[in-house]
Every structure is written in structure tokens, then in C-alpha cells.
Amino acid sequence: MDSGSCATPDPDLTLCWGLLLSCRWMRGACGPPSQRLPPVPAQARCLMRPRESLAPARMQRVALVVAEQDRASMLMEIARNALVELDLPYEPGNGSGEVDKAAAAAVVNGPTAALVGWTPQHGIPALTEALAPLGAAVVPLPGPRWIQPPTLFGGSSREGMSRTLVDTYGTVPYADLDPSRLAALAYVLMFGIMFGDVGHGAMLLACGLVLRSGRIKKLASLKRAWLFVSASGMAAMVFGALYGEAFGPTGLVPVLWLEPLANPVPLLLAGLGVGAFLLAGAYAVGTINRVREGGWGLALYARSGAAGSLLFLSVGLLVWGLAAGIGILTATSIVLSSGSLVFIFIGLYVEAGGGGTAVVQAFIELMDTIIRLGSNIVSFARLAAFGLTHAALLMVVWNGTTALWVPGWRAGAAVLLFLVGNIVTFALEALVAGIQALRLEYYELFSRIFQTEGRPFKPWAPEATTVGNPATTTADTGIPAERQLP
Incomplete structure (x- = not known):
């Protein structure tokens, strides 16, 4: 036999x-x-x-x-x-x-x-x-x-928060690439943008080192998260230095790039640029996964494969061409987008089983793909939005502190307001930034990387x-x- x-x-x-x-x-x-x-x-x-x-x-x-x-x-x-x-x-x-x-x-x-x-x-x-x-x-x-x-997964990729970050979404299919390390880097980057403050980043870094020491027995189960927490703290410190924020606009560090509240539009555009970069990476990994799952026949027509990547690239060229006034880029984007939409429609039609009903279903899903692509990019505007929120809360705390700072008992009230305000803002914004970074990771990036779920x-x-x-x-x-x- x-x-x-x-x-x-x-x-x-x-x-x-x-x-x-x-x-x-x-x-x-x-x-x-x-x-x-x-x-x-x-x-x-x-x-x-x-x-x-x-x-x-x-x-x-x-x-x-x-x-x-x-x-x-x-x-x-x-x-x-x-x-x-x-x-x-x-x-x-x-x-x-x-x-x-x-x-x-x-x-x-x-x-x-x-x-x-x-x-x-x-x-x-x-x-x-x-x-x-x-x-x-x-x-x-x-x-x-x-x-x-x-x-x-073997070796160090079996455990760790980067592995947990992916496994919480679902088990990586056997044929797919494992994006855990790349996902961890993307998460840390997004968290740092939304939580940019040198002082708060240092506090988060200190929390990570405490977890690493293992001296607090009640937190022993979280010890493996120390590197993830520490990296997030260091990213927050880097962006805090770029923003000139250290426990708020205290002037302790110079502004290396821009002040968020004074320049919200450049920060918003930067957030969209980071989102476009991360989406491009997700499309690239997704295309590789589609090839590994079903060959180029699947990858060529998949929305999260080569056709989807080509559509995303055409949108980028269109924005670039319109912003810079380069006509050839605009024309190229129109040609690429038309071709990619045809391939996506064919893939959706075949997936629907063919026939008249499949044409209607494929057309509806094609429109949904176009709308979702725009909303996915705009969704990364929250990177700037929550960065502005963090800066605004700390500015309120700092303005209240300086208003109370006069000789006498009010100086003590100013110190108390500064301490309590920073602690509350740290806890609240760390939670919000952590959740929003996770949301962007799962709904905007992983949805393009994975089509199916594996089994452990x-x-x-x-x-x-x-x-x-x-x-x-x-x-x-x-x-x-x-x-x-x-």
C-alpha cells in the first residue's frame, strides 16, 4: 500500500x-x-x-x-x-x-x-x-x-504575557504564524501613546520591578507579567518626554516634540499614522497566514489576504496623492483599488456558493469591507484622544495645585491634591489605556491576522x-x- x-x-x-x-x-x-x-x-x-x-x-x-x-x-x-x-x-x-x-x-x-x-x-x-x-x-x-x-509552542514562547495576550483572543491555528511578540510590541506602543507621562511611566515601571521581585506574596501569580508592565511603563516615559509631561505640565522635563493640549491636530494625525502602520503589518501577517492555510488561491481573494492588503495600500496611495498633489499616485490608487475590489468580490462570491443570491451577498459584504476599512483607520484616532484626556486630567490637577499653593495650611492642601489627583489619574488612565489598547489589538489587528481558531x-x-x-x-x-x- x-x-x-x-x-x-x-x-x-x-x-x-x-x-x-x-x-x-x-x-x-x-x-x-x-x-x-x-x-x-x-x-x-x-x-x-x-x-x-x-x-x-x-x-x-x-x-x-x-x-x-x-x-x-x-x-x-x-x-x-x-x-x-x-x-x-x-x-x-x-x-x-x-x-x-x-x-x-x-x-x-x-x-x-x-x-x-x-x-x-x-x-x-x-x-x-x-x-x-x-x-x-x-x-x-x-x-x-x-x-x-x-x-x-515551545521554549519561552509557551508562557509570558505576550502568549496570554494572543491566547485570550483565541488559539493560534496550526498553519498560522504566531504574532505574540509583535502583538506585545504593538500593545506597548499604543499604551505609551495614550499614557504618555514620565512620572506615571516611572510609577508603572516601579510596579513591574515590584512584581519581578516577588516580595508581595499576594501578587506572586502576576510575576510573569513584570516585563510586560515594565515595558509599558518605559513606553509611557518615552512619550511623556516627547510631550513634556511629568506628573502633568510641571515643567520638570522639556517638550521634545509637542504639547498634546496645545497641538491636538498633529497628535491626531500621528495616531492615525501609527494605526495605518500597524494595520499594514496586520495585513502582511494575514496574507502570509492565508498562504500557509490554503495557498495563493485563498490568499489572492481573501479580504485579510493579498486582495485586502492591496486595497489598504491603494487607500494609502490615494491619501498621499491627494495630500501631496501627485496625480500619478492618485491614478495608481484608483487602478489598484479597482483590481483589489474585483478579487475580493470573486472571493466572496465563491465563498457564498455561487448563484444569484451569492451575487447579492457578495456585493453587500464588499460594501461592508469598504466601510470597515475606513472605520478601522479612524478607530486609531483614540490613541490621540486618550492621550489628550490623560494630559487634560493632569493639567486640571496641576492648575488646582498651583492655585492652592500659598504659605500656610493651603500649601498642605495643595500637596494633598497633587498626590491624590495623580494617584487617581494614574489608576484611571492606566485602566482606560490598557483596555483601549487591548480593544485595538483584538478588533483592528487580530481580526485581519486570523480567520479561524486552532485548538491547543x-x-x-x-x-x-x-x-x-x-x-x-x-x-x-x-x-x-x-x-x-x-
């Missing part, structure tokens, strides 16, 4: 192929110790260790084949290593009978039994070595095209590994003790 004939819509047939393929393994894997295959060399294991990348770890569909009487022992070893997500006909749990249930779900063919599942490619050598003493074999299988492999890798690793008799039927699941191959 060739590999091409194995790509069948019946998972059991794929498993049959794996068992047949494993026949050449059985003499080496399940025979006497002297005839077993040698363990994978350490050099090979090193070559397959996970490495930092912008994509999930490569997954491999595998069949785990062992002598029928050793299937429970193999499952206990699998549970200890936590490297395999088993395909089981029930929802796995952590009960005392999990090993028995999984063993009963194995496919038995004569003296051998097998289970299928997913495992990271870099974990295959370690898994093979762990199962070798039991005479078990790890047989690679072709992944079914209709099943999406689970998503797993869930290794089969029950806490309890009590083994009974796998030859009996599990009463609470109704799974037969053995599934015999024909």
Missing part, C-alpha cells in the same frame, strides 16, 4: 495503514531484547529540540504499537512523559481508571495493540526511547487533511495511573474492552 492511498476519510483505515507499516517494526520493537532497535542517538535528539520561531511546533501523527498485554504499561509511560495527545472515543479525565479506559479503547490486531494521536516532532526521539524498554514502537503516520493538528495541544497525562484489567469493559463509558481489526 503506498502513502498516497492512506489519505482516506476513515480514521480507522489510517490506523490500519499504521499497523501494517508497523509490521516491519515489530521484529525490532517487540521481539527479544537482543533484536530490538537501538535507541535514538543523542546527536539526533539534539537536532530535533524545539527552537524559537514564529510558528507553532511541528506536529506528527503517530501510531503507538505494543504487544497486547503491555498496552497498560505503555500508557503509563505515555502519561509520565506527557508527549502525546491521544485520539480517544471519549473525553479524557484524571480518574483512577483512565489507563484502563484508554487501554480498552486500543485497536487490537492479533498479538499487538495500537493507539493513534499527535506528538511534537521534536519529542519523537524522547518518546521512542521511553517506550523502547516496553517493546513499543512509535510509527509516523500521514496527517489527515481534514483534521487540524493541535497547536503547541492537550497531552494525555492523567494524574492517577491505577491500572486494572484492560480486558474488561468500562462501565461508565461503555467502551468495549477491545476493538478488533477486521
